[in-house]
Every structure is written in structure tokens, then in C-alpha cells.
Amino acid sequence: MPLELFLDLHSQPCRSVFMFAKKNNIAFEFKKIDLAAGQHYGEEFGKISILRKVPVMRDEEFILAESIAILKYLAEKFRTPDHWYPADLQKRARVNEYLSWQHTAIRTHGSKVFWFRAMVPIITGAEVPKEKMDSAMEDLNTSLKLFEEKFLQDRPFIVGDQISLADLVAHVEIMQPVGTGVDVFKDRPKLRAWSDRVKTEMGEALFDEAHSIIMNVHNLPQTFQDNGMLEFLKPKIQKMFN
Numbered sequence: 001m002p003l004e005l006f007l008d009l010h011s012q013p014c015r016s017v018f019m020f021a022k023k024n025n026i027a028f029e030f031k032k033i034d035l036a037a038g039q040h041y042g043e044e045f046g047k048i049s050i051l052r053k054v055p056v057m058r059d060e061e062f063i064l065a066e067s068i069a070i071l072k073y074l075a076e077k078f079r080t081p082d083h084w085y086p087a088d089l090q091k092r093a094r095v096n097e098y099l100s101w102q103h104t105a106i107r108t109h110g111s112k113v114f115w116f117r118a119m120v121p122i123i124t125g126a127e128v129p130k131e132k133m134d135s136a137m138e139d140l141n142t143s144l145k146l147f148e149e150k151f152l153q154d155r156p157f158i159v160g161d162q163i164s165l166a167d168l169v170a171h172v173e174i175m176q177p178v179g180t181g182v183d184v185f186k187d188r189p190k191l192r193a194w195s196d197r198v199k200t201e202m203g204e205a206l207f208d209e210a211h212s213i214i215m216n217v218h219n220l221p222q223t224f225q226d227n228g229m230l231e232f233l234k235p236k237i238q239k240m241f242n
């Protein structure tokens with residue numbers, strides 16, 4: 001049985017797993033889980049993962065959730081080039097340092113801006129109040145500043161001269177607010193240059209394939225409407241504001 005990846009490319013962690021597998025010629029079957037249609041709440045997906053989140057990987061009988069765990073598993077199982085997840089103790093620790101930090105920083109803050117700009121108006125029919133939007137943007141800006149000053153510094157990539165899992169994971173998260181029209185690269189030449197390097201390393205065609213959905217996020221309202229997901233998502237939004 002080929003490796004199976006359960007993905008929805010609206011999702012940042014799904015894009016990192018998708019691009020990593022493709023870039024490294026790891027054969028897999030793309031099992032689409034349409035989040036906007038609520039497929040992750042269905043019975044079938046519940047048998048794969050009771051976490052009900054994507055990405056999920058199935059390798060024969062072995063099922064693994066969590067993008068970071070999946071990326072490391074693929075890097076080790078398929079012995080991808082060393083720079084992705086270096087064997088060198090300290091370089092690997094640098095990759096892990098970023099991967100540990102990002103969940104509560106760039107991921108949380110970029111996702112919040114994405115939800116506030118793209119999702120909340122669709123679901124509630126109203127814009128997010130300005131002070132909440134400003135506060136979300138401020139958090140994102142703080143994370144991006146820390147990313148540049150602590151993780152990137154003056155290096156081409158997070159660990160040095162070569163791309164690693166850390167750069168890939170950082171980049172997919174940063175693209176989430178970009179998809180809603182926020183120019184995170186404005187006045188950040190260092191971040192822009194790094195982003196261009198990541199795109200070049202991944203290949204423009206693969207990058208565009210992975211990001212075409214998020215760069216057309218304005219198509220989402222119809223998908224939610226068609227699948228009766230709007231009412232279902234309202235309580236989730238309430239929680240976000242409380």
C-alpha cells in the first residue's frame with residue numbers, strides 16, 4: 001500500500017508535509033479531507049484520527065498525526081538530504097528549537113490574522129472590531145520581528161546556508177496571512193529575501209501548486225455555504241472572542 005497523506009491545502013501544516021514529500025520524491029496518495037465541507041468530522045476520518053485534524057499520514061498500518069512528527073518521520077524513513085533535518089547535534093537542535101517555538105508564535109498569530117480577515121467575516125457576516133484586528137496584527141508583527149532577530153539573523157536560512165524543515169514550516173505559516181492580502185514582507189527586506197530563497201529552493205511550480213488554494217481564499221464563502229458549515233462554525237468563533 002502506498003503511503004497516504006490526508007490533507008487539505010488550506011492548512012499550513014498540510015502544505016509543509018505535501019511540499020516536503022513532493023520535493024523529496026516520496027511517493028504518496030493524496031487523500032483529500034475537505035475541511036470546509038466538515039469531512040474531518042465524518043465517520044471515515046474518525047477511524048483515521050480522533051484528533052480530527054489534518055495532516056495525518058498512514059504508512060501501512062502505522063498512522064501518525066501532527067505535521068512536525070510526520071515531517072521528521074518522512075525525513076528519517078526516506079533518508080532525505082541531510083540539510084532538511086541535520087544529523088549534526090547542534091544543527092538539529094536549532095531546527096527543533098524553531099519547530100518548538102513556532103506553534104505558540106508565528107503559527108498562532110498568523111492563523112489568528114487569517115481567521116479574523118478571511119473566516120470571521122464569512123461566518124458572522126461582520127468585520128472583526130478594529131481594536132481586535134489591530135491587536136492580532138501587533139502580535140503577528142512581534143512574532144515576525146522575533147523570527148528575523150532570533151531565528152534568521154543574517155543567515156540565508158534558519159540553520160545556515162541550507163534550507164531545513166524549520167524554514168519550510170516557517171514559510172507555510174507566514175503565507176497564511178499573506179493569502180488574506182497582508183503584505184508581511186513590506187519594510188522587511190530580510191524576510192522577503194529569505195522567502196524568495198525558500199521559494200527558489202522548493203521550486204516555483206511546487207510552491208504555486210501548494211499555495212494556489214490559499215492565494216484564492218476568497219472562494220471559501222461559497223464552499224462553506226454549500227456545505228452548511230456556517231452555523232456549525234459560529235460557536236468556534238464565539239470561543240475565539242472570549
Ligand SMILES: N[C@@H](CCC(=O)N[C@@H](CS)C(=O)NCC(=O)O)C(=O)O
Binds near residue numbers: 010012013
Ligand atoms: N499541531 C497540528 C495542527 C493541526 C491543525 O490544527 N490542523 C487544522 C488545519 S491547519 C485542522 O485540521 N483544523 C480542523 C479543525 O480544527 O476543525 C499539526 O501541526 O499538524
